[in-house]
Amino acid sequence: MVLLLFFGKSFGFSTNLRVICAACGAGKHSRFFDFNWRAQTWNLLFLVGAVLGGWIASEFMSGDDPVQISQATIEDLRELGFSAPDDLxxxxxxxxxxxxxxxxxxxxxxxxxxxxxxxxxxxxxxxxxxxxxxxxxxxxxxxxxxxxxxxxxxxxxxxxxxxx
Structure with missing residues (x-):
């Protein structure tokens, strides 16, 4: 975040959808998508990294143990009809x-x-x-x-x- 602030960039995932739509030519149909999307390609790399990181964590860094959550949260989830932590x-x-x-x-x-x-x-x-x-x-x-x-x-x- 410090580097983004230093370089005057802002962060957010919803920007990626706008960039993808603009890259696919939506700017021909809507002024909202008519902008220089190439200046935002760094944000797309961040999106790919987040998805890839989630996959890596899921495939290689997770165990078979159930998620450790507090007893109060388990009770709250059961009141809502969920069998936590076994079936989140x-x-x-x-x-x-x-x-x-x-x-x-x-x-x-x-x-x-x-x-x-x-x-x-x-x-x-x-x-x-x-x-x-x-x-x-x-x-x-x-x-x-x-x-x-x-x-x-x-x-x-x-x-x-x-x-x-």
Whole structure:
């Protein structure tokens, strides 16, 4: 982050989607994507590195032991209907059957729209605001991060129990 600040760059993953769309020619159809995307290719390398790093950690650095989480968290997850820590990715949500159902498809469609709209409306994604914006002491990023946390709490304690 210090190097990004030093070179006047900002960080965020939602920028990558804009860069990919611009590189694929979306600038011919929308002014939002009409910019010099080549100046942002460093951000794409960061995205590839994050995905590659996640894969390496999953394949070569994880053990067979269940995730170590607190007893209070296990109880909270059980109240929501999840058998933690054994099944933190329940088939009810994370399976091809769930994806191919009408409910699963609508959840992905509406969730994707909300994430896309929200990151555009907020001027960036959670990582961009929480890491870049807060380290630059930007008030809009603080407001956005507070909004993200409120949205996460609403999703966890109100929407998730209603949906599952």
């Amino acid at each position: 990715q329940p088939e009810k949500i994370f399976s091809f059957e769930a994806l191919l159902s009408v409910r699963g498809f609508l959840l992905l469609l509406i969730g994707g729209f909300m994430i896309g709209f929200g990151s555009r409306y907020a001027g960036g994604c959670t990582s961009g605001h929480a890491i870049s914006g807060l380290s630059n002491l930007q008030l809009p990023s603080l407001i956005a991060v507070i909004g993200f946390f409120i949205g996460g709490l609403i999703s966890t304690f109100i929407l998730l129990p209603l949906l599952f």
